[in-house]
Amino acid sequence: MTDTNASFPARVTAGFDRFGGVLWLPVLLAIVALLLIGQPSTWATLTIAGLAMGMMIFLMASGLSLIFGLMDVLNFGHSAFVTAGAFIGATVLAWLGFWVTGSNPALNVMGLLIAITVATVFGALAGWFFERVVIRPVYQDHLRQILITVGALIVAEELVLLVWGGAPIPVPRPAALTGSFVLGGVSVEIYRIFAFLLGLAVYIAMYLVLNRTRLGLLIRAGVENREMVEALGFRIDRLFILVFMAGSALAAMGGAMWAGYQGLITAAIGSEMMILVFIVVIIGGLGSIQGSLLGAILVGLMANYVAFLMPKMALASNMLLMMTILLWRPYGLLPAVKR
Numbered sequence: 001m002t003d004t005n006a007s008f009p010a011r012v013t014a015g016f017d018r019f020g021g022v023l024w025l026p027v028l029l030a031i032v033a034l035l036l037i038g039q040p041s042t043w044a045t046l047t048i049a050g051l052a053m054g055m056m057i058f059l060m061a062s063g064l065s066l067i068f069g070l071m072d073v074l075n076f077g078h079s080a081f082v083t084a085g086a087f088i089g090a091t092v093l094a095w096l097g098f099w100v101t102g103s104n105p106a107l108n109v110m111g112l113l114i115a116i117t118v119a120t121v122f123g124a125l126a127g128w129f130f131e132r133v134v135i136r137p138v139y140q141d142h143l144r145q146i147l148i149t150v151g152a153l154i155v156a157e158e159l160v161l162l163v164w165g166g167a168p169i170p171v172p173r174p175a176a177l178t179g180s181f182v183l184g185g186v187s188v189e190i191y192r193i194f195a196f197l198l199g200l201a202v203y204i205a206m207y208l209v210l211n212r213t214r215l216g217l218l219i220r221a222g223v224e225n226r227e228m229v230e231a232l233g234f235r236i237d238r239l240f241i242l243v244f245m246a247g248s249a250l251a252a253m254g255g256a257m258w259a260g261y262q263g264l265i266t267a268a269i270g271s272e273m274m275i276l277v278f279i280v281v282i283i284g285g286l287g288s289i290q291g292s293l294l295g296a297i298l299v300g301l302m303a304n305y306v307a308f309l310m311p312k313m314a315l316a317s318n319m320l321l322m323m324t325i326l327l328w329r330p331y332g333l334l335p336a337v338k339r
Contacts, residue, residue: 022333026297033305044186046304052192054300055199056261059254060273061280062206062292063247069287069336070222071240073135074142077149078251078277079270080156081126085119085252086259086269087164090171092118093260100174108176116198116256123252124245131244153271160267168266171259195257202250206289219243224287224336276303279318283325285335294333 030047037043064078092115093100099111134152138144177191210216222229222239230236258273259265280299284291299318306317325333 022294022329025294025333026301029298029301029305033301033309036309037305041185041187042308044184045188046308047301048186048188048192048196050301050304051297052189052195052199052261052300053303054297055196055203056254056257057273057276057280057299058199058293058296059202059257060251061277061284061296062203062289063243063250064277065281065284065287065289065292066219066243067247068281070219070226070243071135071139072226073139073244074145075135075149076146076274077130077134077153077156078247079274080130080153081123081248081251081270082255082258082273082277083157083160083267083270084126085123085255086171086265087160087169088122088252089115089119089256090169090259090265091164093172093174100172102175105176108174112174112177112194112260116253119256120249120253123255124249126252127245127248128241130248131241135244157267157271164267166267168264171263171265173260173263177260191260195261198257202253203289203293210289215242220336276318279322283322283332285332287336288332288334291332291334291336 030043033046034040034043037046060078060082064075067073067075067078093111096111096114099107099114102108130152134148135145138148173191177194180187180189182188208216210220218229218234219239222236226236229239255270255273258269262269276299280292280295282295283298284293284295298321302317302321303314307314310317
C-alpha cells in the first residue's frame with residue numbers, strides 16, 4: 001500500500017528506488033548529456049572517456065571506502081600510494097624499454113601488466129608498513145589520524161621529489177595501446193578500453209571475494225557491526241591489515257594506470273586525484289564497493305560532459321554533484337554503514 005501521509009519527495013524517492021533506484025543515475029546523466037550535446041559521435045566519445053576515467057578513479061577510491069567503512073580511519077595519506085604507484089609504474093615502463101615500444105603487441109601488453117603488478121605489490125607492502133607504523137597508534141582518534149596522515153603524506157611527497165626529482169616525468173605508453181580506432185563514426189582510444197576492462201575485472205574480483213568467500217563475509221560484517229564480529233571471537237585487527245594493504249595496493253594500481261592515461265606526471269598527481277577520490281567515496285557511501293563504482297562512473301561522466309559543455313565549470317561540477325546527492329541521500333547512494 002502507498003503511504004498517503006508521506007511527503008511528495010519521499011514518495012518520489014520510493015518510486016525511484018522501486019524501479020532500480022540509484023543504479024539508473026549514470027544512464028539518466030548520459031541521456032541528459034546527449035540532449036545537450038546533440039552530436040551522437042561526440043557524445044559517445046565523451047561517454048567512453050568518462051567510463052574509462054571512472055574505472056581508474058574506482059581503483060583508487062574502492063580501497064579507501066573499505067578503509068573508512070571497516071577501520072573508521074580518516075586516511076588523508078591515501079594519495080601517497082597513488083603517487084608511488086604512478087612513479088613506480090612509469091619507472092618500470094621506462095626500464096622495460098623495447099618491451100613497451102617494440103612492435104610485438106604481446107610484449108607491449110605484458111610490459112604494462114608487469115609495471116602495474118610491481119606498483120600494486122609495492123602499494124600492498126607500503127600499506128602494511130603505513131598501517132603498522134602510522135595508523136595503528138591513532139585508532140579511534142580522528143583528529144590525530146588527520147594530523148598524522150597529512151604529515152605522512154607530506155613526507156611521502158618529499159621522498160618522491162628526492163628520488164625522482166621535481167621535473168615532470170614522461171610515461172611511455174605501450175605501442176599496442178597507443179592510438180585509437182573508429183567504430184561507427186566514433187573515435188575510441190585503445191588505452192581507455194584497456195583501462196575500462198581492467199577496472200571492470202578488478203570490480204568483479206572484489207565483488208566475488210566480498211560476496212562469495214568467508215573472508216568477504218567477515219569484512220562485510222565488520223563494516224556493518226565491528227563489535228559483533230569481535231564478540232564472535234574473530235581477530236578484527238588482522239582484517240584491518242588485509243583491508244589496508246588491499247586498499248593501498250588498489251590505490252597504487254590506479255596511480256599506475258592514471259600515469260599512462262596522463263602521459264606526464266609530477267609529484268602532485270596523488271594530491272590532485274584525491275579530491276575526486278574523496279568525492280567518490282562520499283557520494284558512493286562508506287564501505288560500499290558498489291557505491292564506489294557507481295560514484296566513480298558518475299564522477300567520470302560528469303567531468304567529461306561538463307568539460308565539453310562548460311569548460312569553466314569543469315572543476316566545480318563534481319563538487320556540485322556531491323552536494324546535490326548528499327542533500328538527497330545524506331549517507332551516500334549505496335552506503336554499507338551509516339555513521
